[in-house]
Amino acid sequence: MAEMEELTSGASGRIIPLFKNIRQRSSYDSLRRFLLFIQSIFFWFLLVLPRNRLSQPSSSSSAASPAKRRRKEEDDTLRRRALAEGFSMVVDETDDGASRCQWTTSLFYGVRRNALFVRSWFPATGELKGIIVILHGLNEHSGRYSDFARQLNSSSFGVYAMDWIGHGGSDGLHGYVPSLDHVVADTGAFLEKIKLENPEIPCFLFGHSTGGAVALKAASNPHIEQLLEGIILTSPALRVKPAHPIVGAVAPFFSMVVPKYQFKGANKKGIPVSRDPAALLAKYSDPLVYTGPIRVRTGHELLRISSHLLRNLNFVTIPFFVLHGTADKVTDPLASQDLFNEAASQFKDIKLYDGFLHDLLFEPEREEVGKDIIDWMEKRLSAGNLENVNSHW
Template identity: 70%
Template sequence: MSTVVEMEQLTSGASNRIIPVLKILRIPLIFIRSMILCLLVTLFPRRRHSQRVVAAVENSFAASPSAAKTARRRSVWKSEEEDTLRRRALAEALDMGFETGDGEIQCRWSTSLFFGVRRNALFCRSWFPVTDELKGILIIIHGLNEHSGRYVQFAKQLTSCKFGVYAMDWTGHGGSDGLHGYVPSLDHVVADTGAFLEKIKSENPGVPLFLFGHSTGGAVVLKAASYPYIEEMLEGIVMTAPALHVKPAHPVIAVLAPLFSLVVPKFQFKGANKRGIPVSRDPAAMLAKYSDPLVYTGPIRVRTGHEILCISSYLMRNFKFVTVPFFVLHGTADKVTDPLASQDLYNEAASKVKDIKLYEGFLHDLLFEPEREEIGQDIINWMEKRLDSIAESGDRSRRIDTGVLSFSRS
């Protein structure tokens, strides 16, 4: 029996092929044609009929154009705010604690709001071991369309190994401000990540920090770590299935995406990803993801798609300048992001400490695959090895070249 669950009307992460082209362009092309016709009517009103039509349109808005526009904006803003509050309540209601069979609490957890670089409220979580002993802290940046609460089992595994965990919902995701599933700028997400990291560093002086990102979150983490002041705060970064070689389904998409992202940034491609790409070989994990009300399952928005193309293109051009210690993990059967791009990052990066692990036959959501415990342990082992290397060297600036290429087969 096949373990692949077919889902209807779903999206998942940053697909390495952003949407079929001809069907999705139909509505935008109609929109452009309509705009051109309106301009022609306005600029060349040669017929009395055309003049009467233009006059009628002008008169219909003459009474209170600004009032109508303001009312529409208020309505949209109110709707988005209500949706944000609903999502935040759902995020707060999630139980993120763990208990043993004897009812013993295994970790301390909490939620909070962090205000990003644009003063937008971002929903955050933290998990810490009950004991005060702490090896380090891992900051989790989730993937596109999901949220930090999905990583509770990974957090449990980390705290059991004496690692603290922080996680942040991006703008438009989970319990954070913004239109659900809409990302106006991934550079803002990168900046928010840096600011969040600075806050954690100041609250936990002397504790080693690691940054983790999945899928588009992996791209965010890699770009954030390209800034020297952020890299200086980190002992290393970990990426699972990073979105590094995202490409449009057709070259015309790359040409038109910048225009549409400016003109109709929130427009949704109704034909996008009608059938969700399988992201896990565990049917229960697939069902849990797509029945989660905090996971965005609507069509991708124009600006969001364009932002993914932009950050992916930027990172591909700059692999050779990557110097941060990193560990990249990817499933070879991933149909959402490209495992070959992770291999290219490993091959081209200038980092002295770099490791890659490719999991034969695994899909996109590695931490939700049946072998999630093994994958989580691989990440923990890498961080512990990194800390041991730093302790042995006695100097953060001395980084040992480990450059290991390994494969795991199921």
Template identity: 55%
Template sequence: MFCIGTSSPTRTPHHQFNNKKKSVVTEVTELRARRLVIDMDSSMKPAATFAAASSSSQPLILSSGASGRATVLFSLRALRSLLLLFNSFLLLLLFPFRRRTMEVSERSEKSERSEEEKSPSVVVRVPAAMVRREREGEVAARRGMAIRRLGTKEEEDEERRTKREFCIFSTPRGDTLFTQSWTPLAVQTKGLVVLMHGLNEHSGRYNHFAMQLNDSGFKVYAMDWIGHGGSDGLHGYVHSLDYAVDDLKAFLEKVLAENPRLPCFLFGHSTGAAIVLKAVLDPKTEARIEGVVLTSPAIRVQASHPIVEIVAPIFSLLVPKYQFDSADKKGPPVSRDPEALKVKYSDPLVFTGAIRVRTGYEILRICYHLQQNLNRVTVPFLVLHGTSDTVTDPEGTQRLHQEASSTDKSIKLYEGFLHDLLFEPERDDIARSIIDWLSSRLDVQSRA
């Protein structure tokens, strides 16, 4: 039968529902409390929270703030580690150089201290000064030798026909040049000759020729140009032949000032002849003289190889004083007289070493300049050359005679003769030809 109003069946389900409700609320409350604890722990100790969460069976929920802070901390640590690694790498690279520098400085300091302990005197630390003093000593020795030679007498000077003197001439650049003069004593002076020697030699080699000029009434002046004989400069080295040209002009002014109203001639041999020619291209110099005499002039000089002309300007700047090994250790054959060759190449005042780079380039340069300006030569001249000359080309002499604008010009070519005409076996005949030409110019002037 169906019964209504009994109490026991209705209370039991409601009680169970309440119990379940309480358990759910309790679980939710505990879960919230656990979540709050996790959030607090994760914000203060992320690593501990991560360890606890991984070991707990409950699910782990990280807030956005905690996860962001963990990412930032990770990025800073990585950046700091990279910087430390980079600095370590730089120190590893730079440390050997630093150590080597310190070792070098320590060694230099120790060596300086040891030098000071060994030698209490002043230590010169500038090599250039030492080189300069050594060069000055070498110049002084050459100059002393040139001066002593003035006191020697040759057999033909027994009658005191000549008075030979020397003079020190200072250039505007500050260089000191050795000059000398030969004055006739037996005859009256009627003219002047200023003499320029050739490359690697000196003015004293022309003593015999100067006395021959004295016998004909010519007073002779000669100058050892820079780097030669008793003059300043490294022996056999010419930094610029323009220096020699300027020095000749200044020396000529001095000679003319000491001998007013006397006609003057210039004489030049080989490279000295090239210097004379370039000097007389100046109208002021050309107007002061009556004529020039040139023997074996360096107008056309061939380089040993075509490539030399190309690289010479470069090498003359980089290594101007460098000397290439000379193929002919005894010197080039410049005379057919064996005794003359022996005397020349045994003379300490004659430079017998290999030609220096800058000197060779300067010769090529002045030759090129003269070849481009031969038509500008207007001074009266006599040029002489041996056809077998192997030092300077006789064709250059022929070009000079053909292209010069001078109305008074003469040429003499000697078949089979070599470079040093005034030291050939026929030297006296050649000297007589020169003196006759000079004397004829004086006769023309006196008649005018």
């Protein structure tokens, strides 16, 4: 099999082009050359920074500039929140005009008191089999999963979905994630709230791409694991590497110095994530989907959580179902296979879809993928406390 191009999950390679012209060397022949290279990158970066960042502003302008930036971010958040409120929740109706589901939007305050935008969809009638909490992928938002929520409702599952910080209708600069550990902590706090309100209802956690990495790390906390019947991961970001080793070396430094900086010279076209042209058009014309160049801190956080998870696959004990397309060019399906092989979980399943791309729930066969997820949750619920129930679909 040809080696896959190494890409950043959900960022469509936007972190890579800054360094793509650096030739791969078999070894660094001396520490001196390495340090000179780092120094040249640093000075180049200073040259491309806006001039007003390099100059020393007066005390009055220095005080005004951060306030102006905060106001701009707040205005952007309010605009996105209004768009999120107006996003279609896809409410089906019966023949007599009655709604098939009850839907709401609300705000949840995370561990750092950031307002996070939340959606929920619940069947209008009938007893719930369970609740599933959806974590979207990098750069997208929870509203994109409304069709999947409808499919879950039709099988008697209630649905919650939360926008991360900097995404959808939540607080923060669009596309900026100061720490994925904050997203992990917010996910844990949100799950605790849901279980407190629904103590007798089984709960599952679903994560796509980088959201899958967040779900897996959250479930590594024993307390959070106890709240869940299992997790479902589609195209999880488990093996994410830059195109050149030096990117990983300098990313922590630039992440501290200019965390919100965007690589404006990067490729903005992106990589196909679905074989459905209509789904691609809908995604990249959605104003709540971030399509700008990846921000430095966000890219570094993605590399960091991926590296952490790869080192700890054998410590995974929660029941899980991982799904991946074999033609995915954003995240690595072989990493999902490694998760299945190495995890210590007693109840685990994997399904690889031949020829499918990254966004499995937006492929032409999305209904089939959704049914596979529902079937797995029902299997998990019926299995109860049975152990050693592993299968390879």
